[in-house]
Amino acid sequence: xxxxxxxxxxxxxxxxxxxxxxxxxxxxxxxxxxxxxxxxxxxxxxxxxxxxxxxxxxxxxxxxxxxxxxxxxxxxxxxxxxxxxxxxxxxxxxxxxxxxxxxxxxxxxxxxxxxxxxxxxxxxxxxxxxxxxxxxxxxxxxxxxxxxxxxxxxxxxxxxxxxxxxxxxxxxxxxxxxxxxxxxxxxxxxxxxxxxxxxxxxxxxxxxxxxxxxxxxxxxxxxxxxxxxxxxxxxxxxxxxxxxxxxxxxxxxxxxxxxxxxxxxxxxxxxxxxxxxxxxxxxxxxxxxxxxxxxxxxxxxxxxxxxxxxxxxxxxxxxxxxxxxxxxxxxxxxxxxxxxxxxxxxxxxxxxxxxxx
Amino acid sequence: xxxxxxxxxxxxxxxxxxxxxxxxxxxxxxxxxxxxxxxxxxxxxxxxxxxxxxxxxxxxxxxxxxxxxxxxxxxxxxxxxxxxxxxxxxxxxxxxxxxxxxxxxxxxxxxxxxxxxxxxxxxxxxxxxxxxxxxxxxxxxxxxxxxxxxxxxxxxx
Numbered sequence: 001x002x003x004x005x006x007x008x009x010x011x012x013x014x015x016x017x018x019x020x021x022x023x024x025x026x027x028x029x030x031x032x033x034x035x036x037x038x039x040x041x042x043x044x045x046x047x048x049x050x051x052x053x054x055x056x057x058x059x060x061x062x063x064x065x066x067x068x069x070x071x072x073x074x075x076x077x078x079x080x081x082x083x084x085x086x087x088x089x090x091x092x093x094x095x096x097x098x099x100x101x102x103x104x105x106x107x108x109x110x111x112x113x114x115x116x117x118x119x120x121x122x123x124x125x126x127x128x129x130x131x132x133x134x135x136x137x138x139x140x141x142x143x144x145x146x147x148x149x150x151x152x153x154x155x156x157x158x159x160x161x162x163x164x165x166x167x168x169x170x171x172x173x174x175x176x177x178x179x180x181x182x183x184x185x186x187x188x189x190x191x192x193x194x195x196x197x198x199x200x201x202x203x204x205x206x207x208x209x210x211x212x213x214x215x216x217x218x219x220x221x222x223x224x225x226x227x228x229x230x231x232x233x234x235x236x237x238x239x240x241x242x243x244x245x246x247x248x249x250x251x252x253x254x255x256x257x258x259x260x261x262x263x264x265x266x267x268x269x270x271x272x273x274x275x276x277x278x279x280x281x282x283x284x285x286x287x288x289x290x291x292x293x294x295x296x297x298x299x300x301x302x303x304x305x306x307x308x309x310x311x312x313x314x315x316x317x318x319x320x321x322x323x324x325x326x327x328x329x330x331x332x333x334x335x336x337x338x339x340x341x342x343x344x345x346x347x348x349x350x351x352x353x354x355x356x357x
Numbered sequence: 358x359x360x361x362x363x364x365x366x367x368x369x370x371x372x373x374x375x376x377x378x379x380x381x382x383x384x385x386x387x388x389x390x391x392x393x394x395x396x397x398x399x400x401x402x403x404x405x406x407x408x409x410x411x412x413x414x415x416x417x418x419x420x421x422x423x424x425x426x427x428x429x430x431x432x433x434x435x436x437x438x439x440x441x442x443x444x445x446x447x448x449x450x451x452x453x454x455x456x457x458x459x460x461x462x463x464x465x466x467x468x469x470x471x472x473x474x475x476x477x478x479x480x481x482x483x484x485x486x487x488x489x490x491x492x493x494x495x496x497x498x499x500x501x502x503x504x505x506x507x508x509x510x511x512x513x514x
Contacts, residue, residue, distance in 0.1 A: 094370035109363040112370075128370050 037208035079148035256313025280342035290337025380426035444488035
């Protein structure tokens with residue numbers, strides 16, 4: 001059992017710069033939580049506070065109900081995997097994986113069994129006598145994970161572990177982490193700035209910006225029902241299109257274009273009559289056929305889909321992900337309609353949705 | 358996995374540090390020996406071809422012992438013979454400079470005094486003991502490891 005509670009965590013540095021504001025999170029046993037956000041949003045700082053590598057300025061950290069806010073890193077029973085692997089170059093893979101246990105003066109036979117078991121899980125058995133510089137980036141990252149596994153910690157902490165890998169290897173290692181999580185059923189806190197990693201790995205995602213938590217939820221919740229414009233544009237690739245519009249006469253009027261609304265949407269937006277509303281439309285929620293016209297800027301053919309970058313109305317930029325291979329030329333007009341729309345209050349940037357949602 | 362199997366299997370991934378460290382300790386004793394030998398300055402007693410040979414042998418000994426200490430780390434059985442040969446060399450050396458120098462007199466005094474004589478013999482003997490120890494441990498471990506690997510290859514894991 002490893003339940004982690006982060007209660008009202010703040011991080012204020014000596015120079016009064018605040019990196020994390022009132023961070024609250026309950027991590028259930030065996031849950032994989034991904035902290036995602038742009039560089040400098042405080043996600044790594046939060047992870048380092050959990051690991052004990054940074055002091056917690058305010059708030060409490062509880063592991064299985066025990067307050068470990070002031071506990072030193074070595075007593076927290078957590079293992080951290082770093083972006084740069086942090087392997088010892090002069091040691092073999094076996095020695096690297098055994099190192100933390102050797103320091104604890106555990107029985108060498110016990111260490112051996114743990115290292116072999118971890119190597120088996122990570123498919124590293126054939127590499128145990130090699131040095132780190134003889135391995136690929138993905139294998140090195142697996143060694144770093146192995147070093148964490150042999151400790152059998154209560155919580156695994158991953159700090160952007162895939163950032164040093166190329167795209168193909170990143171995808172493969174991501175799948176391995178997912179399989180590892182399913183196999184170990186371990187509680188994992190995982191930091192990344194890559195929203196694809198977050199969406200594919202997480203049981204729940206914590207989306208952060210400027211030290212504040214923007215939304216906590218399942219990947220689908222963040223994708224489908226973003227709390228605000230930040231989450232809406234950060235989650236999803238290509239990002240959600242955002243249009244400044246005004247709600248008038250039952251339609252949303254933008255610069256040179258308008259979007260028809262269903263009766264439900266009209267009633268939802270009724271309090272905003274003649275007021276500004278930010279309209280959000282995901283590129284994949286745009287389909288061919290309809291009254292709107294995209295003037296094509298350029299096409300990116302992806303095989304099954306085509307990304308059409310262009311403009312609508314008075315030169316408002318839009319990206320649409322249309323089905324199939326498209327041979328549109330620059331300047332062509334492509335009729336489209338919006339399958340799904342998101343609405344945001346321009347003052348608060350929060351999503352406008354029914355109270356029940 | 359029983360304890361004995363684990364102990365043997367561990368050798369597949371760990372170095373033979375006990376043999377290696379004993380070989381390095383043999384080098385340390387040898388260094389103490391030649392520091393003691395070369396610091397003596399008794400007229401022109403040492404200006405012979407023998408001292409030249411001694412210096413060259415010391416260099417060869419240091420290099421060969423270090424090479425053997427690295428070799429035994431990987432359980433290479435052939436280095437056992439090299440270590441034993443070097444141990445024999447250390448025993449033989451006892452009967453060259455310490456004994457001859459102790460027996461030689463310059464202006465009525467022994468070239469190597471009693472205290473220095475005993476110290477040099479202890480150094481060479483200790484060096485030889487370390488080398489023999491390193492050789493025996495390496496022989497035993499390398500044999501155990503090769504038997505274990507043969508057993509694994511035979512599918513007895």
